[in-house]
Amino acid sequence: MRRAGAGKRLKVPEADPSKQVEPSWAGPPDRSCLVLLDLGFCWILGFCWILGFCWILGFCWIFAAARANVRGVKRLRPPTHVIFDLDGVLLDTEPIYTLGTRQIAARWGKAYGWELKAELMGRAPLEGARRVVDALGLPLTPEEYLRERDLIVEDLFAAAAPIDGAPELVAALDRRGLPLGIATSSERRLFGLKVQNHAWLRVMRAVVCGDDPGAGRHKPAPDIFLRVADALGAPPPACLVFEDSLAGVAAARAAGMQVVARVDPHFDLGRFREADLAVRSYAELDLDGLGP
Numbered sequence: 001m002r003r004a005g006a007g008k009r010l011k012v013p014e015a016d017p018s019k020q021v022e023p024s025w026a027g028p029p030d031r032s033c034l035v036l037l038d039l040g041f042c043w044i045l046g047f048c049w050i051l052g053f054c055w056i057l058g059f060c061w062i063f064a065a066a067r068a069n070v071r072g073v074k075r076l077r078p079p080t081h082v083i084f085d086l087d088g089v090l091l092d093t094e095p096i097y098t099l100g101t102r103q104i105a106a107r108w109g110k111a112y113g114w115e116l117k118a119e120l121m122g123r124a125p126l127e128g129a130r131r132v133v134d135a136l137g138l139p140l141t142p143e144e145y146l147r148e149r150d151l152i153v154e155d156l157f158a159a160a161a162p163i164d165g166a167p168e169l170v171a172a173l174d175r176r177g178l179p180l181g182i183a184t185s186s187e188r189r190l191f192g193l194k195v196q197n198h199a200w201l202r203v204m205r206a207v208v209c210g211d212d213p214g215a216g217r218h219k220p221a222p223d224i225f226l227r228v229a230d231a232l233g234a235p236p237p238a239c240l241v242f243e244d245s246l247a248g249v250a251a252a253r254a255a256g257m258q259v260v261a262r263v264d265p266h267f268d269l270g271r272f273r274e275a276d277l278a279v280r281s282y283a284e285l286d287l288d289g290l291g292p
Contacts, residue, residue: 076258076276079240081232082173083225083252085122086184088244089262090170090201091194093160094121100152101132104145110136114266122245124185124210124218150190157193163262165282167200172287174203181206181228183241185218206231219247222255229255249275260285 088094098117105112116135120128129142129149138145173180181204184191188209195201208215208227216223229236241252241259252259253274261275262282272278279285 080238081234100149122247185210220250225255
């Protein structure tokens with residue numbers, strides 16, 4: 001038996017669009033949010049572009065500065081004359097001095113470090129002796145200290161080796177026809193002991209030692225460099241100096257000369273800001289800017 005109404009479809013009445021109720025949040029679209037988003041995106045994009053540009057520019061500047069420092073001789077005025085310090089620039093005698101001082105200091109349980117050595121290098125022997133005696137509290141007069149140190153080091157000087165690259169540098173400058181000289185704080189007697197086995201230094205046209213008559217004040221005063229320049233017949237601004245000490249660099253600058261610092265690995269390159277160029281090795285030099 002079929003149930004009443006079976007097989008008939010229910011008809012759902014259609015909604016009248018005119019009677020539909022708009023949601024309470026509906027309304028015309030607000031474009032201010034989109035504008036703010038666009039502005040924010042553009043600001044971020046612009047900031048990132050500027051930041052990236054500055055980073056690349058900074059990297060290029062650092063790279064150029066490092067390259068200029070390594071090959072910086074080209075930035076110097078071409079010199080007509082070259083003046084060298086001796087110890088630590090041409091001959092590797094600084095370790096011998098260090099050995100002598102450390103042996104004396106050890107007798108009284110004292111330590112002689114690189115910080116103190118940096119203050120002594122290039123200075124007059126007696127002035128350096130005073131600083132060592134005072135700084136370490138040694139029960140010696142400066143004169144006694146010098147006598148004891150010299151007894152230790154004198155026999156070692158004859159075996160002192162050249163600084164790496166120094167003979168080649170001297171020969172290259174000599175081939176270019178540049179007159180060369182030496183300005184050293186060493187006494188003339190010790191100078192003779194140091195250079196006796198180094199024939200390659202005979203190309204030096206002028207040598208002034210710290211105890212020579214007329215040498216004047218010691219480094220950092222400019223006197224000794226001016227004396228060598230005068231002996232070479234060179235105006236000071238035309239001279240290029242090679243040094244390894246802070247006192248020597250200051251002396252060369254005070255003389256109105258350009259200066260290249262060969263910096264010992266124990267010392268910070270940044271301490272030699274007064275030098276026109278600071279290098280660890282002569283292999284870093286580009287000699288194209290030197291001489292004819």
